[in-house]
Amino acid sequence: MSLPAPAPPVVARFERLKQRPVSLSVRGLTKHFESPRGTVTALNNVSFDVHKREFMSVIGPSGCGKSTLVRILAGLETASDGEIVVEGIPVSGPCPDRGMVFQGYTLFPWLTVKRNVMFGPMMAGRSAFTAESEAREWIELVGLTKFENAYPHQLSGGMKQRVAIARALANQPRVLFMDEPFGALDAQTRCNMQSYLLEIWKNVDITIVFITHDLDEAVFLSDRILVLDANPGRVREIVEVPVPRPRSFDQIADPAFLATRKHIEHLIHPPGAEAKESFPVLKFSAPDPDVV
Structure with missing residues (x-):
């Protein structure tokens, strides 16, 4: 699926973004866990860059390793392989930067x-x-x-x-990592917090990596969106968001917003793909023929 061609000002914004220094560089990041069934690979050869003052969201299906990724980037967990560098300094553990x-x-x-x-x-x-x-x-x-x-x-x-x-x-800090920070909030408060966050980001010299499972939230907030595949987690695509800044909730109905959202949804849940898991159906009463 092809997204609508961004308007020239949006193209210029992405060109300016790519000319900025790289704040966060990730190369070949891999994470294995040991389980009773053997070794499980949570993340496999994940590589990407985040530029200074960029807002990048990370999204993907359940089990793709989003939270594991951000904890490793923050230094709260160790990687099995790969390298993470924040403004020239390798990550080896938690740090105020x-x-x-x-x-x-x-x-x-x-x-x-x-x-x-x-x-x-x-x-x-x-x-x-x-x-x-x-x-x-x-x-x-x-x-x-x-x-x-x-x-x-x-x-x-x-x-x-x-x-x-x-x-x-x-x-x-040089980089702020946020692991689904608004996931527990009600819808109205969540929208308010998204607006607060954009206003804060506009006024602070900070690079943000934002983990979310919400497609609208990812498109509304981000410059680019890192889409992960699951089992194991790996980079599927990095999507540039062609929605102009400053952002407002009126843009949610714009063609560029809707096309970007649909594209990401197709990356996460390809049309016609069969569910990998089936769940048992438990019946606690006799079926009602009037309920469809």
């Missing part, structure tokens, strides 16, 4: 919003005064100044994730 935001709410419940955001800078050796001043700037950026003295249990789900983003950015 790589931030991470998870799907679950990972705030310290005994600390206020301000203290949660201050935690990273203080651990890096900044004084309490400096850490507090910086934390207030990040809290203002995510729109939670009025809640800086609130505790996590007093916040909504979306507000907690905004604090988590502020806490990750307070360490001033």
